[in-house]
Amino acid sequence: MPDALETMKTLIEEINKHNYAYYTLDQPSLTDAEYDPLYDKLVQLEAETGTVLPYSPTQRVGGELLKGFDPHRHLARLWSLDKAQNHDDLMAWHTRVQKLVNDYNTQHPDDPLPPLSFVVELKFDGLTLNLTYDHGELVQAATRGNGVVGEGILANVKTIRSVPLRIPYTDGIIEVQGEGIMNLSVLEAYNATAAEPLKNARNAAAGALRNLNPKVTAERKLNAYFYNIGYADSLQVQNHQEMVGFLRDNQFKVSPFVEFVDSIDAVEEELEKLVAMRNTLDFLIDGLVVKITDMRTREVLGYTNKFPRWAVAYKFEAEEAVTTLLDVSWNVGRTGKVTPLAQVEAVDIGGVTVQNCTLNNMDDIERKNLKYGLGSLVYIRRSNDVIVRP
Structure with a gap:
């Protein structure tokens, strides 16, 4: 033995x-x-x-059926990100953080913060993962949930072969955050032989990771990229460069696009490059993330009740498609509010299959001339929510 x-x-x-x-x-x-x-x-x-x-x-192939997912309390909160929809929003964020740094340096002239520098990363469009390692061994994996408590999905995450089950770092407990995704080429290959094709990569990844049968998760051949250390017993890094280096040294798959720059103008140049190459990627992204690299500056800037002040998500412009209007119905919400809903011929927009679109109200229907427009071609735009416009 x-x-x-x-x-x-x-x-x-x-x-x-x-x-x-x-x-x-x-x-x-x-x-x-x-x-x-x-x-x-x-x-x-x-x-x-x-x-x-x-x-x-051998533990990656999926085991017995799960009875359910247990709640898991994260050791460190998983924050949402404030959003920048355009150039003006991005510059407004930069102005805010620069003012906070200037104010701090005025009050602490003997120990000032360094000049601002930034990292630009991809914002993956999948399911957020929070992995817990105890002395190097993967002991838990959870969804984001509400940022404080998620669902434990360890058996499913173990089926992702790019997730290390053991890492060289063994000094206590550490939480590593990333995103579970399905590559577009994998989705295409899966659908070529599947009895029930999957609609899009985002739903395929999220559905697989929250499936009670880990064998189903394994069949989806998911991937994962990692970008942050949320908690560590003893590890300290001085900047984001060191964090990325740590992740790579410990066999985590890091985004192929992590760009470090020293000015907001350079940030915008990187944004333009990545927006231009968005449709050449083998996975879905729904934006880019800009962060201040220096960890001490992050600590000083802190958080609002929702977001870190030192990071912002740059959202892509709304994507549009043309489809056919099939019907208009009325949806009654829990409060009794009545909202018109357009049914359209299914169309893919940015990896999401859209079949229903909100019309807001009766005036909106009149303005868009949809009362007598069944069978007409319509433009639909996906921008956070989905709306119909002429």
Whole structure:
């Protein structure tokens, strides 16, 4: 048994090394013919010994049906981000944070904050994940929930092969935040053979991660990118550059687009580049995130009751599509408010399948001439909510 256990540990270390090269670095280090015997040997030893180590790669295939998801209280709050819809909003945010820094430096001339510098990152469009590692071992994974309490989905997250089950950092507890996604190429391949094709990558990822059958999650072949350390017992980093370095050193998959710049003008240049390449990516993004890089500055600026003052989400302009108006119905809300609803021929906008659009009120219907327009072509725009416009 001791010899078998040591052999299992050696196999796990080797297999996980190759999995990291393949799923995180996108640099395969073995062929399937070389990899499969290692994995099969591990499965055989686990069956013979009746022992399965918690960080074994065999635990990624999905296990028994879950009865439900237990609440999980995060060690550090997962904050929402304030939004900038355009250039003016972004500049207004920059003006606010620059004033806060200037005011602080005026009051603390002997210990001023450094000049502002920024990082521009992708805002992935999937399901937020919060992973907990205890002395290097993945012990919990949870949804964002309300930012304070989420749902534990560890069994499902373990099926994501780009999520490390064990990391080199073993100094206490650490929470790492990221996003679970489904690559567009994976969605296309899945739908090519699926009895029930999935509508879009966002819903496919979120639905899989909150499915009570981890085997379904495993079949979706999800991916995950990580971008933040929410809590750590003892780890301290001076800036975002060090944080990204830590994540990479500990085998987390980091966004391929993390740009560090020293001015708000350079931020805008990066935004323009990333907006232009948005539709070339193999995953959905719904915006970009701009953060101040210096951790001490973040601590000084602090938070509102909803958002960190040191970060902002730059939302893309509304996407539009043309479809056919099929019907107009009336929806009665819980308060008794009546809202007209347009049914349209299903159309994909930014990865979301849209079939229903709010019309706001009767005046809106009159203005858009929709009372007698069934069968007409209409423009629809997705901008936070979905609306119909002529």
